[in-house]
Amino acid sequence: QVQLVESGGGLVQAGGSLRLSCAASGRTFSSAAMGWFRQAPGKEREFVAALRWNSGSTYVADSVKGRFTISRGNAKNTVYLQTNSLKAEDTAVYYCAASNTWPALDPLEYDYWGQGTQVTVSS
Numbered sequence: 001q002v003q004l005v006e007s008g009g010g011l012v013q014a015g016g017s018l019r020l021s022c023a024a025s026g027r028t029f030s031s032a033a034m035g036w037f038r039q040a041p042g043k044e045r046e047f048v049a050a051l052r053w054n055s056g057s058t059y060v061a062d063s064v065k066g067r068f069t070i071s072r073g074n075a076k077n078t079v080y081l082q083t084n085s086l087k088a089e090d091t092a093v094y095y096c097a098a099s100n101t102w103p104a105l106d107p108l109e110y111d112y113w114g115q116g117t118q119v120t121v122s123s
Helices: none
Strands: 002-007 010-013 017-026 033-039 046-051 058-060 068-072 078-083 092-099 109-112 117-122
Touching: 002 092, 002 109, 017 033, 017 092, 017 117, 033 068, 046 068, 046 078, 046 092, 068 092, 109 117
Parallel strands: 010 117
Antiparallel strands: 002 017, 017 078, 033 046, 033 092, 046 058, 068 078, 092 109, 092 117
């Protein structure tokens, strides 16, 4: 089992920044990758970014490329999502997830999920 807890969401003005954190505990050594997804009201869950633990390789969705960055902490238990130049359309609940495969860009490839953190961007 892997437990994931997100933090760092909030209300920010357009053009602002937030740093989301995901703290993992449990059998984190068995996870190959960590990902961030988001879901806005009435929309499907959308891939944002993913990171491979061993190599640090990353994938970032085209919709946020150049504005969002995924990174890891020194220990294999924290992953971050730095969000810059935020837009109103970035408003969503952001979820952290763990996968046993790589690359993992589809929600179905993820086995564990956090409870989510709300990001609201005011225009």
